[in-house]
Amino acid sequence: MFVGITNSPRPYAWGSTTAIAGLLGYPASGEPEAELWLGAHAGAPATIIDPAQVGGALTLADWIAADPEQALGSNAVASFGARLPFLLKILAAAGPLSLQAHPSMRQARDGFDRENAAGLPLDAPERNYRDAFHKPELIVALSERFEALCGFRPRDSVAQIMAELRALDAASDTPQVGALDALESRLAGVGGVQAAVDWLLRDGRGGDSGEVAWLVERVVALAEHAAYLAEGGAHIGFAVEFETVRSLAASYPGDPGIVLSLLLNRISLTRGEALYLPAGNIHAYLSGLGIELMAASDNVLRGGLTPKHVDVDELLAVLDFTPGPVPLLMPSSRSTPGVTVYAPEIPDFELIQIEAGTDAALAAAAPAAPAPALPVPLRQFALTGPAIALCTAGGFLVAGAASSVVLKRGESVFITPDEGTLTFAGAGEVFLATVGN
Missing domain, CATH: 2.60.120.10 (Jelly Rolls)
Incomplete structure (x- = not known):
């Protein structure tokens, strides 16, 4: 059976005002259109165009609940229960999304049970786990460029960024040698990147005092200095990363995620390239249009670049701190021409x-x-x-x-x-x- 479905774009503030409308061929509303959800997720289930076709159900979620065997098939029901296990989205970012990671299935089940036992309402703003499912996801770029932060950089790359920051500081009119010390000492210490992230997020949430605030302010100033030097013809080894710092600072001034971005892989996907983000991968989409496909869950652990709840302890428990290359998802061997x-x-x-x-x-x-x-x-x-x-x-x-x-x-x-x-x-x-x- 083929059942026509539709939905309205989600009006998140970071969304593009034109990209989804331009892709699908309808007039732009003039308001942000960030995500179009096509699935049965309770947050925004797809609307069924002809309810009479499926016994009067108005949404895809209603129909699946009423007749899971017909809608999903017996194999899917046996594997996933009476739920559609995936959610398809069009994502259109005109500005950065929050730094975030998603839990494994075990972490999601444990966290969901724990917060239920504590009596947290499902819609409580401080809730981390709104269901008992994991949320791996992939995104395929549809725009000519899709910009993102994704996973922790290799250690030698982080060291090179720190060295360039040191050089920029030394070349500035008012060097502040101590501003980078606390971050560099943690990166070089026993805890390494994990200790640095813990310190940035835990001590930086106040945003107006202390070492982290000084570090964020100085890194932004050095990124601006890098742009000035580049205009004069100087070579800046991490120009894209420093441009990202300036962009994030414009959207989220003082946020520790600005510095955290320098510890992450900075990726520019071209059209047709894809990322796969498993449990524990920290990431943030910065700009671009893409097709996103994920497990049907709403479990998000945020780590910055957001006014929403940040649970540092739970995020650190979920994060995979293993450094490595960008997790590009190559087409399957089952791909054929077209x-x-x-x-x-x-x-x-x-x-x-x-x-x-x-x-x-x-x-x-x-x-x-x-x-x-x-x-x-x-x-x-x-x-x-x-x-x-x-x-x-x-x-x-x-x-x-x-x-x-x-x-x-x-x-x-x-x-x-x-x-x-x-x-x-x-x-x-x-x-x-x-x-x-």
Whole structure:
């Protein structure tokens, strides 16, 4: 069964006013549109376009609750219970999101039980765990550039940044040698990066006094000095990182996350490149448009660049401090020409990007047209569970075992697993989110 779904963008302040509307082909509202959610998450479940098709249910969450076997299939219900295990989003950031990490399944279950036992309401602002599920996620860049912070830098890279800060300080008109000492001593000590992060977040939340406040103020000043030197032709080894410092300081003045950003990998994705963020990975999206797919959870441990609750102890317990390269997610070996599979090898989700040349005519056949009559080019994908398809360019006729649907730019559809192998015919681009294979 193909069930048309839709939703309204989430109006978070960091959202772009034009990107989602431009992607999906509708007039921009003039207000921030940060995320479009397509799924059954209670925070913003997708609306069913024709409720009569599914017994009168108004939202995807309502239908799944009423008839999980029909909506999800018996295999998915056996594996995940009566819930859609993934949430598909379009994310459009015009400014930085908060520094954050997500828990493992065990951490989520323990934290959820612990906060329930303490009597914390689910909507309490100081609550960390709003459900008992993990929240790994991937994002695929749709804009030409998608900017992000992601995971801890290798130690030698951090040392090089500290050395450049020292050089910038020495070259300034009013050197402040001691401003960097406390951070550098912690990075070099027994606790290393973990001790430095603990100190930054725990002592820096006041924001107006002490060593962390001095450090943040000095690092911002040095980043501005770096920009001045670069204008004069000087080579700045970490120009992008220092530009990020200036940008974060403009949005969140005095926040310790400004300095913490220098300990993290700074990444610029090009269109089609993807990141996979497992449990414990600290990250912050800075700007750009992307397709995001995640486990259906609302568990976020924040670490800065936000006015929201920051639980330093719980964040430190969740974080993976292992330094390393950027966790790029390469396409799966199952990818074929015109089909790119982003599969992080977890059961909750995988994302398939299907592209067809613009020279192919948009399918205009009736929805009941049999698969052999479909125009070329054809792309096929075999379902193993429920799926959501979102068309971001052109249009396709999507045919399954029992029925078919015409899907045009800006439209999305929920697909039950009994449709089996899906055939896509048309021109443009469509993303298919489904359970992991």
